[in-house]
Amino acid sequence: MGERRPVVIDQTTCHVAGARNAASVSLAELFRSDVFDDRAMRTRLPASVYESLCETMNRGSALDPRLADIVANAMKEWAVERGATHFSHWFQPMTGHTAEKHDAFLSFSGDQPVVEFSGKALVKGEPDASSFPSGGIRSTFEARGYTAWDPTSPAFIRRGTRSSTLCIPTAFCSWTGEALDTKTPLLRSSEALSREAVRLLHVLGRTEVRQVFTTLGSEQEYFLIDRRYFVARPDLVACGRTLMGARPAKGQELEDHYFGTISDRVLAYMEDCEEQLWRLGVPVKTRHNEVAPGQFELAPIFERTSVAVDHNMLTMDVLRKTALQHGLVCLLHEKPFAGVNGSGKHNNWSMATDAGENLLEPGTDPGQNARFVVVLTAVLRAVDIHADLLRAAIATPGNDHRLGANEAPPAIISAYLGGELDEVCRGLIAGSVQGERKGTQAMRLGVTSLPPLPRDSTDRNRTSSFAFTGNKFEFRAVGSSQSCAGPNIALNTIAAESFRHMANRIEELARKSGLEAAVQQVVQEELKQHYRVVFNGNGYGAEWQVEAEKRGLPNMRNTVDALEHSACAANVELFESMGVFTRRELESRATIAIEHYEKHIAIEAQACLDIAATMVVPSALQMQQRVASSVSAARTADSTLDLAPQEALLKSISNHVSGLLRANAALEQVTGKVDSVGHGEHGIGRAAFIRDQVVPAMARVRELCDALEACMDDELWPLPKYREMLFVH
Numbered sequence: 001m002g003e004r005r006p007v008v009i010d011q012t013t014c015h016v017a018g019a020r021n022a023a024s025v026s027l028a029e030l031f032r033s034d035v036f037d038d039r040a041m042r043t044r045l046p047a048s049v050y051e052s053l054c055e056t057m058n059r060g061s062a063l064d065p066r067l068a069d070i071v072a073n074a075m076k077e078w079a080v081e082r083g084a085t086h087f088s089h090w091f092q093p094m095t096g097h098t099a100e101k102h103d104a105f106l107s108f109s110g111d112q113p114v115v116e117f118s119g120k121a122l123v124k125g126e127p128d129a130s131s132f133p134s135g136g137i138r139s140t141f142e143a144r145g146y147t148a149w150d151p152t153s154p155a156f157i158r159r160g161t162r163s164s165t166l167c168i169p170t171a172f173c174s175w176t177g178e179a180l181d182t183k184t185p186l187l188r189s190s191e192a193l194s195r196e197a198v199r200l201l202h203v204l205g206r207t208e209v210r211q212v213f214t215t216l217g218s219e220q221e222y223f224l225i226d227r228r229y230f231v232a233r234p235d236l237v238a239c240g241r242t243l244m245g246a247r248p249a250k251g252q253e254l255e256d257h258y259f260g261t262i263s264d265r266v267l268a269y270m271e272d273c274e275e276q277l278w279r280l281g282v283p284v285k286t287r288h289n290e291v292a293p294g295q296f297e298l299a300p301i302f303e304r305t306s307v308a309v310d311h312n313m314l315t316m317d318v319l320r321k322t323a324l325q326h327g328l329v330c331l332l333h334e335k336p337f338a339g340v341n342g343s344g345k346h347n348n349w350s351m352a353t354d355a356g357e358n359l360l361e362p363g364t365d366p367g368q369n370a371r372f373v374v375v376l377t378a379v380l381r382a383v384d385i386h387a388d389l390l391r392a393a394i395a396t397p398g399n400d401h402r403l404g405a406n407e408a409p410p411a412i413i414s415a416y417l418g419g420e421l422d423e424v425c426r427g428l429i430a431g432s433v434q435g436e437r438k439g440t441q442a443m444r445l446g447v448t449s450l451p452p453l454p455r456d457s458t459d460r461n462r463t464s465s466f467a468f469t470g471n472k473f474e475f476r477a478v479g480s481s482q483s484c485a486g487p488n489i490a491l492n493t494i495a496a497e498s499f500r501h502m503a504n505r506i507e508e509l510a511r512k513s514g515l516e517a518a519v520q521q522v523v524q525e526e527l528k529q530h531y532r533v534v535f536n537g538n539g540y541g542a543e544w545q546v547e548a549e550k551r552g553l554p555n556m557r558n559t560v561d562a563l564e565h566s567a568c569a570a571n572v573e574l575f576e577s578m579g580v581f582t583r584r585e586l587e588s589r590a591t592i593a594i595e596h597y598e599k600h601i602a603i604e605a606q607a608c609l610d611i612a613a614t615m616v617v618p619s620a621l622q623m624q625q626r627v628a629s630s631v632s633a634a635r636t637a638d639s640t641l642d643l644a645p646q647e648a649l650l651k652s653i654s655n656h657v658s659g660l661l662r663a664n665a666a667l668e669q670v671t672g673k674v675d676s677v678g679h680g681e682h683g684i685g686r687a688a689f690i691r692d693q694v695v696p697a698m699a700r701v702r703e704l705c706d707a708l709e710a711c712m713d714d715e716l717w718p719l720p721k722y723r724e725m726l727f728v729h
């Protein structure tokens with residue numbers, strides 16, 4: 001028992017491994033030193049090739065194939081200087097993770113080995129890759145997958161223990177052109193957003209704008225536990241979360257971990273991660289202890305979305321791998337431990353023009369204010385109409401434990417604007433500015449300035465799923481283990497559609513009544529129609545659930561509800577009209593998400609059964625035996641002893657064990673039925689059965705295990721406890 005459940009942690013073995021000393025190299029020198037960035041390209045490529053490549057990178061246009069060999073060769077030389085022996089197309093299939101297959105730079109000239117990397121190998125790869133989820137798209141031979149270089153995201157080096165690998169960010173598509181990854185639709189959604197935002201800005205008279213980029217800063221929360229606890233918990237190994245575990249005496253009640261002193265061991269780990277991430281050009285900025293014990297956060301400086309998504313995928317990878325070198329395990333699951341906060345990933349989203357103007361920045365002059373109000377109105381309209389899509393984009397089995405659980409935003413999608421901006425919007429709807437400016441003339445967009453909008457200083461926005469925080473929206477309901485691609489595909493696409501709608505309306509009205517009046521009228525009408533999505537109150541409160549229902553806002557409480565209509569006719573129409581997904585692509589993604597839910601819970605159910613049957617029950621029987629013999633020995637020794645409380649203990653343990661055996665049998669029975677349940681009209685029949693039957697059956701098993709844990713001999717308990725895992729670092 002003792003070996004499987006380490007109690008004494010020898011920290012001395014855990015400090016040194018993997019820790020490097022970054023102090024000798026300046027951060028500026030380190031930053032991007034493993035990225036084939038602009039500086040590397042400029043120094044290593046002929047000027048004309050460099051310029052073509054820049055054009056390709058900025059515009060997302062195709063690279064002239066004649067230049068590919070020159071670029072590939074320069075990349076290879078740069079990589080070999082950094083110890084690279086291999087290259088890999090690095091992509092993001094629909095597993096939610098990254099994928100890589102390494103090839104050595106090896107070929108032969110006659111019988112002489114040569115180090116070679118061709119333009120062809122840079123631009124296109126043909127991994128077999130037949131085992132990635134495709135939701136039915138790849139059932140035909142023609143639908144084989146290939147990887148294609150995404151020049152908008154720079155190549156980088158991953159360092160191994162003996163050598164390094166040149167990684168080339170790629171998109172993964174079928175030969176018929178259908179997306180098999182998360183990157184392709186993300187790039188398409190960025191294009192759609194740019195196209196529609198530029199058009200809207202042109203309608204507003206801003207004809208100098210040629211391109212609009214979305215920006216993303218993703219704050220990443222995670223837990224760290226000692227690796228020796230992790231390996232002794234089959235639930236953490238198989239599912240990434242604990243399926244049972246009694247509440248510790250102390251959880252996060254005192255909130256003393258939040259922003260507390262970072263322990264030396266954790267700090268060494270963070271420093272190690274940061275050094276690697278800086279080399280990879282990931283602009284990691286902030287580190288701190290989070291609110292739950294054992295929970296931490298890392299935040300980067302925002303970047304263009306496609307690069308920021310790649311960087312977040314790399315961040316999660318580095319966090320996981322580096323932990324092992326420090327004798328730790330990094331848990332990215334949304335809810336590793338019941339009873340303390342789970343982990344999220346705040347998705348800070350905005351848009352900027354090619355001149356660097358943030359479209360969600362209120363600005364200082366009336367022109368900028370008008371642009372801001374139009375963009376804000378379009379975003380609110382998008383969130384109101386397509387709340388279901390945003391909800392579906394964050395629907396995962398892990399997130400089901402967080403959303404609406406008084407620690408994360410509710411499952412209702414609403415937007416928070418803060419007091420001042422709310423006042424401005426209400427003024428625009430009413431046709432006059434209220435509040436402090438009451439009595440003054442109506443605000444005329446493009447003529448009057450907005451009142452100054454102080455950065456929101458209240459805590460209210462924390463309870464909102466989509467909060468305006470000064471010059472960006474923070475989509476706070478994204479799960480910690482998720483790729484940011486899905487949420488940003490949804491945001492970009494719905495915003496693009498809304499920009500198109502606003503541009504059409506303003507353009508048409510402006511012909512009759514002039515631009516200024518058209519803007520005023522469209523903003524007023526759209527705000528009025530969609531303002532129900534704005535909620536500045538406490539999103540955790542029970543009243544909000546009631547109020548949201550009155551307003552007609554959807555409240556999809558779990559993954560299955562959220563996915564049921566995700567490929568409905570209106571969504572197909574939206575994604576097709578924006579050029580982001582075809583019907584088949586959208587349907588395949590819904591299928592994959594539902595399958596993911598089913599498989600995930602099946603694994604949890606199996607792990608729960610195993611642990612209960614092979615670890616908890618045998619230990620509890622030993623405990624029962626011990627109490628039984630001690631009661632009977634005491635009775636024999638002295639018949640006058642008061643043994644009632646001890647008999648009650650025996651009874652309680654026996655009842656819990658019998659209850660657990662029954663609960664386990666019930667869980668086994670429902671899991672046995674899953675395969676015979678059909679998928680039904682929307683493909684969610686089986687998932688709904690799992691949600692309604694398997695999930696509650698697992699909860700019952702947990703309840704009994706936790707009750708046993710609370711009355712068992714500590715020595716006999718076969719699993720590391722919350723009080724150990726969460727606090728011993």
Ligand code: ADP
Nearest residue numbers: 215216217218299300301302348349350469472
């Ligand atoms: P807050 O404390 O309000 O959450 P921070 O300044 O800490 O705000 O920023 C949180 C995250 O938002 C950071 O990753 C930051 O880089 C990012 N962010 C800031 N401005 C933008 C923007 N214009 N677009 C996208 N993300 C942004």
Ligand code: MG
Nearest residue numbers: 219346348474
């Ligand atoms: Mg934040």
